[in-house]
Amino acid sequence: MNKLLTVFCAVLGLGVSTCWGQKKVVFSGSVSDSTTRAPLEYATIMLYDSLQNLQYVAMSDSNGRFVIQNVHCQSYLISIDFAGFPTYKENIMVKSNEGYFYYRAMLNASQMLDAVVVRSSQ
Numbered sequence: 001m002n003k004l005l006t007v008f009c010a011v012l013g014l015g016v017s018t019c020w021g022q023k024k025v026v027f028s029g030s031v032s033d034s035t036t037r038a039p040l041e042y043a044t045i046m047l048y049d050s051l052q053n054l055q056y057v058a059m060s061d062s063n064g065r066f067v068i069q070n071v072h073c074q075s076y077l078i079s080i081d082f083a084g085f086p087t088y089k090e091n092i093m094v095k096s097n098e099g100y101f102y103y104r105a106m107l108n109a110s111q112m113l114d115a116v117v118v119r120s121s122q
Helices: 002-021
Strands: 026-032 044-047 055-061 065-072 073-080 086-095 100-106
Touching: 026 044, 044 065, 044 100, 055 065, 086 100
Parallel strands: 026 100
Antiparallel strands: 026 065, 044 055, 044 073, 073 086
């Protein structure tokens, strides 16, 4: 029984250390205007955990690119803000053993349709 417990603890310890070593990745990507394909400079990219706590923030460069180092592998809510564009939000999963590249083309608010109001009468 003692040998079995020792083997179990050794396997568990090895599994935990393997997962721990793979827990962080480089999260990079780019954002652009979906109509003109122009890069969005100074867009704010935010990653929130499952409890809606802000975990990581980055700002895009002149080419619309951003990089966040040492991102823990888990699910996030990504939020992208840029002046003149509606805030974009999406649930994503950052996985281990790979870098993560994210691309989003955003639609300018001036190109969006106005809200439709439906009224009826009898």
